[in-house]
Structures are given as C-alpha cells and as structure tokens.
Amino acid sequence: MCLSFNFIFRLLIFPGFTFIFLLSMLCDWIERKIKARMQNRMGPAYTGPAGILQPMADLIKLLAKEDIVPYTARTLLYKIAPLISFSMFMLTLLIIPIDGAEIIPGFSFEGDLILILSMMLIANFFLFFAGWSSNNPFSTIGSTRILTQIVGYDIPMFIFALTPAFLTGSLSISTIVNAQRIPFILLIPWAFILFVITLQAELEKDPFDIPHAETEIVAGYETEYTGRRLAFMKMSKDLQMLLGVALVVELFLGGAYGPAIVFGSSSLWNTLWFTLKVLFIIVLMEYLTCIFARLRIDQVVIFNWKTLLPLSLISLVASVLIKMVMVGG
Amino acid sequence: MIKISPMLKEVITQVFRRPATRKYPFVKPKVPEGFRGMHIFNSELCIGCGLCARDCPSGAIEMVNVGEKKRRPVFHLDLCIFCFQCAESCPRGAIKSSKVFELASKNKSALIINSPKNLE
Numbered sequence: 479m480c481l482s483f484n485f486i487f488r489l490l491i492f493p494g495f496t497f498i499f500l501l502s503m504l505c506d507w508i509e510r511k512i513k514a515r516m517q518n519r520m521g522p523a524y525t526g527p528a529g530i531l532q533p534m535a536d537l538i539k540l541l542a543k544e545d546i547v548p549y550t551a552r553t554l555l556y557k558i559a560p561l562i563s564f565s566m567f568m569l570t571l572l573i574i575p576i577d578g579a580e581i582i583p584g585f586s587f588e589g590d591l592i593l594i595l596s597m598m599l600i601a602n603f604f605l606f607f608a609g610w611s612s613n614n615p616f617s618t619i620g621s622t623r624i625l626t627q628i629v630g631y632d633i634p635m636f637i638f639a640l641t642p643a644f645l646t647g648s649l650s651i652s653t654i655v656n657a658q659r660i661p662f663i664l665l666i667p668w669a670f671i672l673f674v675i676t677l678q679a680e681l682e683k684d685p686f687d688i689p690h691a692e693t694e695i696v697a698g699y700e701t702e703y704t705g706r707r708l709a710f711m712k713m714s715k716d717l718q719m720l721l722g723v724a725l726v727v728e729l730f731l732g733g734a735y736g737p738a739i740v741f742g743s744s745s746l747w748n749t750l751w752f753t754l755k756v757l758f759i760i761v762l763m764e765y766l767t768c769i770f771a772r773l774r775i776d777q778v779v780i781f782n783w784k785t786l787l788p789l790s791l792i793s794l795v796a797s798v799l800i801k802m803v804m805v806g807g
Numbered sequence: 808m809i810k811i812s813p814m815l816k817e818v819i820t821q822v823f824r825r826p827a828t829r830k831y832p833f834v835k836p837k838v839p840e841g842f843r844g845m846h847i848f849n850s851e852l853c854i855g856c857g858l859c860a861r862d863c864p865s866g867a868i869e870m871v872n873v874g875e876k877k878r879r880p881v882f883h884l885d886l887c888i889f890c891f892q893c894a895e896s897c898p899r900g901a902i903k904s905s906k907v908f909e910l911a912s913k914n915k916s917a918l919i920i921n922s923p924k925n926l927e
Contacts, residue, residue: 516818520828768818 485583493576493749498568501753502716503533505723505760512761516768533716537709545705552611559608560703560710566601567717570594574724575652578734578748590650591643591729595636598721601714602628602680608711609699620698623689623775624682630782631679631686634790638673641666641797642729645804655733663730665800669793670730674759676786677722678766679778681715685770686778720756723763727755838906843889845907846882848921852901853879859893859902868893884910884918 488494507522507530514521522529547553572581573594580586602624609621643649645666646657663670679686690698700711727733736751773781829836838844855878860868867886870878880893880902894902912918 512822515822515826518821518824518827520826520830765818769812769814 488581489572493745494572494581495568497749498571498576498717498720499713501756502713502720504530504753505720505756506533506716508757508760509719509764512764513768516764537713540709540712541706543705543708545707546702548613548702550613551702552613555607555611556702557707559604559611560707560714563601563604563608564710564714564717566597566604567714567721570597570601571717571721571724573651574721574728575655576724576734576749576752577745578655579745580652586650586652588648588650590652591639591654592649594651594725595639598680598718598725599628599632602718605699605711605714608703609701612699612702614702616696616701617699620689620701624699626775627679627682627686627689627778627782630779631676631786634782634786635673635676635680637790637794638669638676639725639729641669641793644794644797645801651728655728655735658732658735661730661732666730666793666797669797670726672786672789672793673726673730674763674766677726678763679782681719681722681763683763684767685773687772688775688778719760723756723759724752726759727752731755731759838908842904842906842908843891844905845884845910846887846891846893846920847903847905848880848882849901849903850879850921852899853897854899855879856898858896858898862892862896864888864890864892880921882920884920885915 490496510532511521511529522532525531525535547556573585573590575581575586606621606624606628609617609624612618640649642654642662645662646654648654648657678684682689690700700708703711732755734748734752736747736754855870857870857878857880859880860866860870865886865888867883867888869881869883871881873879891902891904894900894904910918
C-alpha cells in the first residue's frame with residue numbers, strides 16, 4: 479500500500495481530520511448562535527467576528543485547566559473512555575464521503591452503512607463508560623439514563639437509516655448518495671422527519687436531554703471530568719453531532735452533490751454543498767431543541783416503544799410500497 | 808381539539824429580530840436620579856459628630872482621629888449596604904451619593920473611602 483502525499487493530505491488535512499475538526503467547531507458555533515437568537519439572546523459575539531472563534535476559545539481554556547482523577551474512580555477506564563469515543567467518532571466520520579469521493583481509498587464496501595451505525599453506537603456506549611467509571615452518584619444516574627435511552631431509540635434509528643438503503647437496494651453509502659437523482663427527502667419525507675427526531679434522542683438534545691440534564695444532575699456523565707479530558711468529551715459530542723447530521727445529509731439530502739458547476743475543483747464545490755446542507759439540518763434540529771421541554775426518562779421510554787417503534791415499522795411498509803411503485807407497476 | 812402552540816411561530820420570528828441582550832461593558836446603562844452609588848464625602852462640612860457611624864446599620868463607618876481634636880469618618884465599602892442612612896443623619900450634609908456603581912476591585916484598599924492616609 480503506498481502512502482502517497484495525496485492520501486496523507488486527504489486523510490489529515492482536507493477533507494480529513496483537520497477539516498472535520500474545524501467543521502465540527504463551525505457547527506457548534508452555528509448551533510449556539512441560532513439557539514441564542516431563537517431564545518432572544520445574543521449568543522457568542524466577542525471572540526472573533528460574530529463569535530466564530532468561541533468553540534476554539536472554550537477548548538483552549540479547558541486545556542489550561544487542571545486534570546483531576548478522582549480517588550475512587552476506575553483509573554484506566556476513566557482515562558481512556560473520552561479518547562476512545564473521540565477516535566471512534568472521528569474514524570466513522572472519515573468513512574463518510576464528504577466531498578463525493580472516499581477518503582481512504584478502497585475502504586467503502588457493501589455493508590458500509592451498517593458499519594457506520596454500529597460504530598456510532600459503540601462510541602456512544604463509551605460515553606456511558608466515562609460516566610460509569612467516575613464513581614459519582616450524578617455520573618451514575620446520567621450514564622444509566624444514556625443506556626435507557628439507547629435501548630429505546632436504537633432500533634427505530636436503524637430502521638429509519640436503512641430505509642434509503644432499502645429504496646436504493648444497496649447498503650453502501652456511496653451508492654445511496656449516487657442513486658439520489660431526486661433527494662430521498664422528497665420521496666420518503668416521513669422517514670426523514672422521524673430520523674431527525676431519533677437523532678435528537680441520540681445526540682441528547684431536547685426533548686431527550688435527560689442524560690446530561692443540566693438543571694438536575696450537575697452534568698450527568700461529564701461531572702467528574704476537568705481539563706483535557708473534558709475537552710475531549712466536548713469534542714466527542716461535537717463530532718457526534720456532525721456525524722449524525724452528515725448521515726442525514728448523505729442518506730436523505732443527496733450527500734455532497736448540488737447543482738452542477740462547471741468551473742473550479744469539484745472537490746471544493748462538493749464540500750461547499752455538503753457544508754450548506756449540514757448547516758440547514760443543524761438549524762432544523764436547533765429549532766426542535768428550542769420548542770420542546772425535557773421529557774422524563776420514563777416518558778422517553780414510553781415514547782420510544784409505543785410511538786417511534788410502531789411508526790418505524792409503518793414507515794418501512796410505506797417505503798416498500800414506494801419501492802414497488804418505483805420498480806414495477 | 809388540539810391547539811397548536813404559538814411558540815412554534817414565535818421562535819422563528821424571534822431569529823430575525825434584534826436580541827434583547829444589553830451589551831453591558833460596552834454600553835453603560837443610564838442610572839436614575841437619586842441612585843445610591845459610591846459616597847462623596849465633603850471634608851470641609853464635616854464637624855466630626857459621629858452620627859453617621861452611630862446610625863450605620865452594618866457598622867461600615869469608622870471614626871478616626873485626625874489631628875488634635877478632629878475626627879473624620881472612614882467608609883468601608885465592603886461592609887456598606889448603600890442605604891445612605893449616613894447621608895440622612897448627617898447634620899451638615901457632608902455625605903452625598905454619586906452615580907458610580909462599578910465598585911468591584913481586586914484589592915481591599917480600593918474599598919475604603921477617605922482612609923486615614925488621605926486625610927493628612
């Protein structure tokens with residue numbers, strides 16, 4: 479295998495590690511700014527023009543703080559959990575074609591989508607480990623709530639994510655993206671809306687805010703983390719948000735493609751369309767966050783099993799009918 | 808009948824309006840007349856009676872001896888509750904209020920008005 483300069487550049491700089499990192503910070507900034515404006519406040523405004531450097535400033539501040547490991551925590555797990563979750567989210571993001579072509583040559587195979595969904599789940603699970611190893615009542619409550627939520631939304635999320643795969647007839651993300659002459663949001667809008675709602679549950683945003691309910695259990699699973707490790711946890715959460723939104727964009731909105739532009743590098747234009755679609759979905763998700771209050775954990779479980787799961791099965795049936803109309807008939 | 812919450816539309820329209828935040832350190836608020844801020848002490852009018860120190864509810868005024876028979880008040884702003892009973896009690900009107908309210912400081916000596924060192 480040859481480590482050409484092109485590969486290293488695409489892996490580390492653009493559209494690889496650095497670009498994803500900066501894109502997740504941009505998403506964090508947009509998220510905070512839009513949420514603030516919806517709540518009649520200013521949002522970040524003073525660091526950089528319109529506060530765009532605020533996520534970076536938060537990260538730098540955290541890196542300067544003292545790193546404390548609690549005496550009774552399980553040390554190894556406590557130290558590794560943020561790192562593993564960060565790396566897994568980053569690895570999963572490197573699989574998604576951000577500029578239309580894959581980053582690691584020869585990586586995309588037929589079961590791509592399942593791999594991405596499973597790795598998202600495992601990386602989310604490591605957030606549970608982070609809270610569990612802290613040996614703190616608040617962290618324990620927060621982590622067990624993560625697990626309870628995962629039990630509820632995981633199956634519907636898989637079913638909704640596999641609906642575009644079903645329409646396309648393939649489980650590989652690049653094939654699904656290329657098969658969208660008409661973006662799937664127009665063909666199966668119910669799956670899109672329900673997938674966004676399930677994504678809210680996975681990203682722990684209102685109304686599924688319960689694992690890190692700030693007003694109730696100090697910070698949930700993040701309570702004992704300070705300094706560099708808290709920086710890694712925050713970066714993992716930002717990457718998780720970017721991953722979820724990138725998945726929505728690839729599966730339902732047609733990925734990195736937009737109206738055909740003839741001049742310039744196609745890689746840059748594709749990245750621009752990708753970024754615009756990501757920002758649109760983030761605004762939509764922040765809107766959902768602002769209008770809902772928080773559900774209790776038992777209400778979350780009831781909602782998942784009584785509403786989301788039957789809806790996911792009905793949506794699957796509806797997609798089967800659409801596919802039959804598309805193929806034959 | 809299910810009513811649609813008016814918040815759905817309100818949240819979106821709020822994005823396009825100016826936020827309600829007041830940009831405090833760059834834009835100072837206007838304080839009303841009669842605002843009780845930092846004390847302004849007129850040393851020439853003071854007769855050293857000590858009524859201000861006696862009437863202060865939190866004991867923030869301390870009378871110190873200056874010179875042979877003169878006494879003057881020293882205001883400790885970290886104890887003061889800004890009720891300005893001292894200004895009302897003063898028979899000569901030597902204590903007045905200003906509109907300065909940004910009194911936070913990193914060292915305690917900034918919070919002592921009229922300290923004995925200044926009285927020489």
